[in-house]
Structure formats: structure tokens, C-alpha cells
Amino acid sequence: MTASLEQLRRCHFAVDLGAARTRVYVKGAGLVVDQPSVAAVNTRTGALIAVGEFAERMTGRTPDYIRVVRPVTGGTVVDIEMAQRMLRHLLGDKVRRTLRRKPRLRAAACTPHNADPLAQRAAIETLVGLGARRVELVDTLIAAAVGCGLPVERPEASMIMVCGAAATEVAVLSLGSIVTAERIRVGGEAVDHAIVQHLRHQHELMLPSQNVRPLQLALSGNGLTSHGPTSTEIHGRDVATGLARSVQVDTAAVRHAIQTPLTAVLDGVGKVLRVCPPDLVADLADRGIMMVGGSALLPGFDQMLRQATGMPVHIAERPDICAVQGVGTMLEGRIQPLELDPLSS
Template identity: 70%
Template structure:
């Protein structure tokens, strides 16, 4: 890890290209971009109408000649040109001019640990198209663990679960490297679909996809016992209708996708040496990622594993904050020297 840390300290910008949100960290400044990874495009002219939050608000409300697209899926860039156009709008002309004044600008980007070489190439090409002369790729799991404050560089086990929009990654780390890691194609979007299906089956109401996440937040708050009122379209009549949803029903609906995450955690633990698993008995599991705050996820994992489960203070930005800490030199490698006399 010491070699990669030395290379990362030479970088000026860190980028987390997530399926749900894109985040940019500028060295010496901090987080400058935290926007949805969404673009609205005019199909007739090819022009970019909006990016980020304004484009996300257009989803499901556009005429036929306007498309709302996501150039990033599962932590991988699927449309390089659109991703570059989106990033240009995010960072703004002032920052781009500052980048152009640095002829040897280096950038760092988060990628899934099991990313295909083509996906890694797409991430590199996306940033080189914005002026980066060199791009360093860092595992999202390692960056998120650093952002959570876990001592990943120490010779002891740390377990991190990054719950993204389309994928959940699980890993045990020690000495700055992955000891065992797996990913499962289940994330916040799959859980949202389970909630939408539950409302359609139980209450005969079609709920808009962008309304599911606020529903999660309400049902995980202090007033969860009283339930929440949601507005949707009646399946039979097609008219607008409101229903009251209870928290227990939503938790039961999300049981199946959450079980897949728990099975992946168990698989990773079975592949770890006993000494590292013993370390985790006291330290527990850290949840990060934008979907880490889903109601019932931490308690369900704790009951299944028998280990304490912690949710990061800011789980959604852990990866980019960890990458920024590496750029700023806040992460130190283990000292290497002659044995003590």
C-alpha cells in the first residue's frame, strides 16, 4: 500500500463515479461536487438539457424527445462521452481552467474491486478526457474503509460493507489490502423495487420510483411506528390515491434482497483466516454507501452474524472522503525497518 499511497499523494483531484451519485474531491479544498449521476438529453439535437438534481427531477416527467439517462451503472462508466459531459457541467469552468494550468494533472478514481478491465479503461478515459494526464485507480472498498476511519493499514482485520445503488461489496481488509471480498448485484435500487412491488400487491398502488427513498427515511425515523402516508396511482382505476404504509410491512418486503447481502457477508467470513475473524468479533462490521441507512439493514446483519454492526457517520461520502484523505497524505503506511534489538 505504501507505493500506491506515494502515487496518490501526487494526485490533485479524486472522483467517485457512483451509479446513484457522482462526487468530486479537490485537494486542499474538499468535496466540491455531490450530485446525482443523471443527465437529461434532447434526442433531436443531442444537446444536454440538465445534469444532476434538475435532471433527476425530470425522470418520468419528460416528453418523448427528451431522455433521462444514467451514464454510470454498478460503479462502471457505460457511456464515456455522456459521463465526460456530465462531469464538465459538475466541476464548472473555473475549476476546469485551474486543471488546464497544471500540465501534469493527476486524478484518482474509485472502482469496484472486481471491475472488468474494460470498465477500468472507461473510468480512465472519462477523466483523461477532462485533462488528467494520469489516473490512479483505487478499490472502492479500501477508500470507503479509510473514509470510515478504520485502521486499514494495521495488521488487524476490518470489515466493510459498501451498499451502493446497484451493487453491494463486502470485504475484510488487513495491512491495506483485501483479504477476502465478494460483491452481489443487489443494492438500494433492488430494495426500492421490492418496496414498489409490495405497495402494488398489498395496497394496489403504483408508487413513483423517486418517492421510495424518502419513504425509507420516514420509516427509519422516530415516528416510524405511526407509519407513513404515500401518494401514488391506483392500479385499477388509474386515479391518484393515498395509502398509509406501516414500517413492518416495508421491512418484510425488503427481506429477500437483504438476505442476499447477508449470504455474501457469511461467504466472505468463511474465506477468512480464524485470527482475522476473531478480530472482527470485537470490532464488528462497518456499513458504508448510500444505501447503508436503509431501515432494518444493520439490525438484520447483526442478528445473522452475531457481531456488532456500525453505520458510518456519513456513509454516502465515505469512499470519496477516504480517497481525499489519501491524496492529502493523512493515511500513513506501516513503518518498515530493522527488527528491534
């Protein structure tokens, strides 16, 4: 599925259509778009009202004739037409005019590991609608590994964990290819949902999912350990009366609710290590695991992973944009493949 480096060097721009955010890298200009994958539509006229951050702020606060939609779910385009309209508005007229001047516009798209043919086709159709004559597909795992500086082209093991909003992908890479990988359908959204359900069942408090992030930040830098604050105040709506109410939430109970979905992630890491060749696992004992993706910043997640595996765990410098930066690095030709001289017979 992953295009060759030579094919990617011919591309003019790259798009990472994530479940939470859409990022666009233009060759020679760098990262030009980093916005939430959200659009607000007027259902009466079909007009697009807002995209990106402004549309995300409208979630749950609109009249009935305005609908806030997410055309991308789990890294897969589920509404091609809306995704195209969203991308056009996010790029803006200036960038689109620059791209249209290219005689044969080529694009690259990040897709989840082992994406089915329908998902691949949806990504291609979305970029073709923007004027691309040819679309190259790049595995998100390889792109993220390149973006965070892992030596993926060398004959040594590199382990990466892409913590996305809808899923977590774990892989061991060597010689520029994936040796073994696992996709776990648990991501940042599952953690948010666990917190929302905990507050509903234990405190009879309804909390919109977009307000969960402050609660995670309140868990401090050691969010999944016992060194964080003992309690935090949360505002929401009472389930029975519908009135506004504030409660003091025990953060130890919240930590327990968060750990439940993350257990599946730890199981996925263990499965990848069990099927990985022993020589590569020996390399990983020193190198450890590199965490990328927005959910990698969940407080204390790296410590939890370190305790479960006994391996070093590192978080990339900018974990949220590693995938699109990796594709950009390949577009600019800043990474060279390992060349092997053929043996003479």
C-alpha cells in the same frame, strides 16, 4: 488494481463515479461536487439540458423529446461521452480552469472491487477526456475504509460493508490490502424495486421509484424491526384506472418485502467470514463491521445485521462520502504506510 500511496500523492483530483451520485475531490480544495449521476438531454438537438439534482427532479416529468439518462450504472461508466459531458458541467468553469493550469494533470478514480478490464478502461477514458494525462485506479473498499477511519495499514482485521445503490461489497482488510471480499448485486435500488413491486401487487398502486425514499423514512429509526409505525399513507396511480389514489400501507408487510433482497447481503457477509482466517475473525468479534455507503442509512439495517452475525455493527459518521473522502486523504498524504525494517542477513 489499487494504486500505491506514492502514486496517489501525485494526483490533483479524484472522482467517485457511483451508481447514484458522482463526487469529485480536488486536492487542496476538498469535496467540490456531490450530485446525482443524472443528465437530461434534448434528443432533437443533442444538447445537455440539466445535470445533477435538477436533472433527477425531471425524471418521469419531461416531454418525449427530453430524455433523462444515467451514464453510470453499478459504479461502471456505460456511456463515456455522456459521463464526460456530465462531469464538465458538474465541475463548472472555475474548477476546470484551475485543473487545466496543472502542467501534467493526474487523476484518481474509485472502481468497484474486482472490476473487469472493460469497466476500468471506461473509467480511465472518462477522466482522460477531462484532460487527465494519467489516471490511477483505487479500490472502493480500501478508499471507503480509509475514509471512515479504519486502521487498514495495521496487521489487524477491519471489516467494511459498502452499501451502494446497485451492489453491496463486503471485505476484510489487513496490512493495507484486501484479505477476502465479496460483491453482492443487491443494493438500495433493489430495496426500492421490492417496495414498488409490493405496492403494485398488493395494492394495485403504481409508484415511481424516486418517490420510494419517503416510504423508507416513514418506517422510522427502527424500520426493519417491529417498533416502527403500524401504517403509512402512500399516494400513487391506480393500475387499472390510471387515476390518482391513496392507500394505507401496512409497514409490517413492507418490512417483509425489504428483508427479502437483504437476505442475499446477509449471505454474502457469512461467506466472507467463513473464508476469512480464524485469527482475523477473532479480531472482528471485538471490532465488528463498519457500514458505509448511502444505503447504510436504511432504517434498522444495522440492527438486522447485528442480529444475524452477533457482531458489533457501526455506521460511519458520513457514510455516503467515505469513499471519496478516503481517496482525498490519500491525495493529501495524510495516511502513512506501515514501514517494515528488512531483516539483516
